[in-house]
Amino acid sequence: FFFAGNNYEWPRGSIDAARRVLNKSQGEVVGEEYLPIGAGYAEIAHLLEIVARSGADVFVPYFAGADQIALLTKFTELGLKKHMAVVMGHYDEMMVSNLSPEVREGFYSSNTYFMSLDTEANHKYLNRLANLPGITGLWPNGNGITTNFGEGAYICVHAFANAIRKAGSINTEDIIHALQTIQVDAPQGTVTMDPVSHHASVNTYLSICKEDGTFKIVESFGCIPPKIPERYLQQSSIYETQDAKQLAPTVEKIPVYESKSGTAKQILSVADMAVIATNDQGIIIEANRSSELMFGYDNTEMIGLSIHLLVPPQYRQIHVKHVEEFVHSDVIEKRMTTRGELMGYKKDGSFFPIEASIAKFRNDDSWLLVITIQDISNRKKTEAELTRLATHDPLTGLPNRALIKERLNAAIQRSRKNGSNIALLFVDLDGFKMINDTHGHEAGDVLLKSVATRLINQVRPGDTVARLAGDEFVILCENVEKVESVNHLAERINDFLRQAFQVNQLTLYVSASIGVAVGNGSIHSAEDLLRYADTAMYAVKEKGRDGWQLYNEDIQEHSKERFEIISGLRKAIQNKEFYTRYQPIINATTGQIAGVELLIRWNNExxxxxxxxxxxxxxxxxxxxHIGLWVLEEAFKTEVRWRQIFGENSPYISVNVSARQLGEASFFDDVIHMISKTGAEAANIVLEITETSLMADIETNLKMLRKLSETGFKVAIDDFGTGYSSFSQLTRLPVDIIKIDRSFIDGIVKSQESKLVIRAITGLGKALGLRLIAEGVETREQ
Structure with a gap:
């Protein structure tokens, strides 16, 4: 759930009660925000941006009138309806009459009354409304609208009338006594007074708004007895023990204190904190200008008010008790504290966080109390921003690694209780580093934000999208009934991420390797699911990327082997476990060795x-x-050694270079340094790169290969015919040699298609003036 509302008691009290119920049912609150009454467009838009990325599947907004209308309209414009349900406690026919059909449709409301209720009393009630002067018809076919407020007034009038009739008197005490047992046949259903709490048992319904502005009842919760929210229970019990003490005495009872120093008044008038003086009953007798501005009162308007009215209603009675205890104690000065935030209460009913201290001074035979108050709203706002930064990715606004782990642990707990399955999708972008290196971090950041938006648009309501780091994202799915639904989600994400991204006039492409893990809280831990999803993601990478894989035990076994390989590779160079072999490249005309291809081998223990x-x-x-640099250095050393032995007849040495190496900014400088260090001839070295790797980022590779070619190195395209290079791209590349892929050579004897491909490649090579090498020739026929 994500809760939000205006900053005053009705939204705060309602949200507090909802949170308590949600906690008892193992629900999760993923956000709670408050805006001032009359919030601007920018504030509402920013709030909804946070809501969109929160992972909530239910949004509960408690805003007044125009604010709620503006929020619901913007919510719909952003396309958030398909991602989460919206439930309100005051969404009625009057409000929806101010919304367009496309906005109002599909929002839920929980309330005691809707015009669509099918009760005999409601039909009579609406008939009377329809017959009132000026009414053109009942909503949505006219201007006749009534809400739970109107129906509430109807109940009150009938309850009092019935009580007077029952009491046979208009005496206050008699009416109160009679009200305790009154029952009203109301439009919402039967309403019964509760003699203990002096509240009523009311009927409650969940409804959904239709396009025409009427409400369809989804569920009836029946007649619910009154229950005072825990937020107010302490206040209520204190009120009973206080013998209904008057909270704010009349002005006539306030003793007048003359200020003995005009200078003191001047000092207080310019102080940047509120300074308030009261008598020992807490009645304000002096307040500086900062107090009036802080609490929203006009000049001298605070004089005569109770200091207790400056705290929220639910805390007033306990505040009375604390002040009385302070007055009668030996303590002269005290800092006011509370288990939660200490809140101030403005004249308009809004809340704000404060720090306050209270001191007392003897004034003849009574005490003068002086309260100093500071508004710490800005500090709290900064703290909230810092908290958000600690739990959210600042670039995309998504939950970060810390928060998704917290959410995952909570989901595991719920799964353990209800037996449902959880799925985790580990999404790693393919080719992002290349884009970052080629087009800069600014373009990369824009791309990541666009990827985040696409992921949010694809997930189910309630699924949480998080960014772990760099180009890694995680999607948490709860209540997974069928594994196939998660597989379909992975496929959709793959499809949508393949589509072009427009970034600063650039058209960019990425894909994703997605690992999927499905588990249950009774079996798996959060760490298990993260590890499984990560393992499955790497399996996709190894298979060629741009796809998805569901975790299984075979993948786990393969993961263990890969881990052992990684551990071994990290120390293989240091332990001198790599060695080289040289495969001869034969001149087909002379039969002599023209060159060799250096092959790396690894003997691990x-x-x-x-x-x-x-x-x-x-x-x-x-x-x-690191391996590539070792291989190059070995090739350079061999070239020098063979040239010393064979002179001009020394064969050239061909070395495989990965696209990962070409993408390294330091690669060229490293190669030049090794040439200088070993004394090798660049002209006797051929650098091979596969056609597929070459085309992955043609512009970056082109720049690097040109620099290497200008230094004297020869360039060969390996495995030619298996990639997607074009004739125009080949003419741009500083290529000297084309190597025909072995798969075509293997089929040359029996496959007419292979013969045609080889003939085409040979013709292309000759047309471009390139040398050709056939890989894997092993028989006389080949």
Whole structure:
């Protein structure tokens, strides 16, 4: 639930009662905000931006009149109806008559009366309304509208009339006694007075507004006996023990105190805090200008008021007790404290946080009390902003790692109680680093915000979208009935993230690798689900990215193997576990060795690890950067050694370079440093990059390859024919060699299609003046 309302007692008291009930039912409050009466457009828009990213599936706004109308209109404009339900306690026919059909439709209201109630008393009630002068018809076909306030007045009039009739008297005490047992057949249903609380048992309904502005009753809760909210119970009990002491004596009873110092008055008039003097009964006899401004009173208007009226109604009786205890104690000065926030209460009924101290001075035979008050609203606002920063991502406004863990733990507790399943989707963007490096962090930030919005638009009501860090997002789903629904959500997210993003006149593309974990609170912990989803996400990365994977035990086993590989790779260079092999590149005409391709091998504690296993892991973790530099240095050293042995007939050395290496800003400088250090000839080194990797970020790779080519290195496109390069792109690249992928060579004897592909690649290479290498030639026919 997300609660919000105007800053006065009715919204605060209603929300407090709702929170208490929600806590007892294992619900969760994901937000609570208050705005001043007459909140501006910007304040409402900012509030709804927070609500949209909160993960709430129910929004409960308690705003007065125009504020509520403005909020509901903006809520609808933002498209938030499909993400959460809105329930109100004062949404009635009068309010919806001020809203357009598309806005008012679909909002819920919980109240004691709606015009659509099907009771005999209501039909009679509405018939009388329809026959009143000036009424053109009943809503929505006319201007005849009545609400729970009107029906409440009807009940009161009938209750008093019945009480007078029963008492046979208009004497106050007789009427009060008779009211205790009165029952009224009201439009809402039977209303019965409660003799203990002196409140009434009323009927309550949940309804939903239809497009035409009428309400459909969704559920009837029956006649509910009165229950004083816990917020007011303490006040009520104190009131009973105080013997109904008068809270604010009349002005005639107030002794007059003459100020003995005009200078003191002048000092107090310019003080930036409220300073109020009262008698020992708490009646204000002096208040400076800051007091009047702070509490919203006009000049001298505070004189004669009780100091207790400056605190919220629910605290007044306890405040009376505390002040009396202070007056009769030996303490001369005391700081006012409370278990919660100490709140001030303005003339307009709004609340604000304060700090206050009270002191007493002997004045003849009585005490003069002096209260100093500071408005700490700005400090509290700053504290709230800091708290939000600690729990929310400042860029996207989404919950951060700390908050999503808290939400996940709460969801686990609910799952344990109700037996429902929880799902966690770990969403990691593919290719984001490349965009950041190419177009700058500003473009990257805009893209991340757009991704956050798309994720929010795809999830179910009540699902929480969070940003963990960088390009990692998490989606928490509760009450998952079928795993298929989560799988479909993952597919939708993949589909929508593939679509183009418009960022500062740029058209950018990303995809996502999504790991999905489904669990239950009785079996799994929050850490389990996070780890499972993360593991499944890495499985997608290894399979080529841009997809989703549901966690299973096979993935877990594979994850353990990957972890062992990662641990081994981190120390493999230091332990000298890597070694090289050289595959000859044969001149097809002469049969002589023209060059060699350097191949890396890894012997991990006597066990040979295949490159097809450890290279993808190295790519994912970034360890490939360090391995790649080691491989280049080995190639450079070999080139120098062979040139010393074979001279001009020394074969060239071909080395694989990953796209991850080309994307490193320091790569070029590292290569130049190694050339200088080893004395290798760049012209005898061929740098190979796969066609797929090359096309992933053609502009960035083009810049780097051109710099390397200008230094003297040769460039080869590896696995040609498996990617998506175009003729125009090839003409831009400083390419010297095309390597035909082995898959075509394997099928050259039996597959006509392979022959056609090889013939096309050969023709393309010759047209561009490039050398060609066929990979994996093993038979005479090939």
């Amino acid at each position: 006597g066990k040979e690890i295949s490159p097809s296993v450890f290279i993808p892991v190295a790519e994912l973790t970034g360890i490939i950067i």
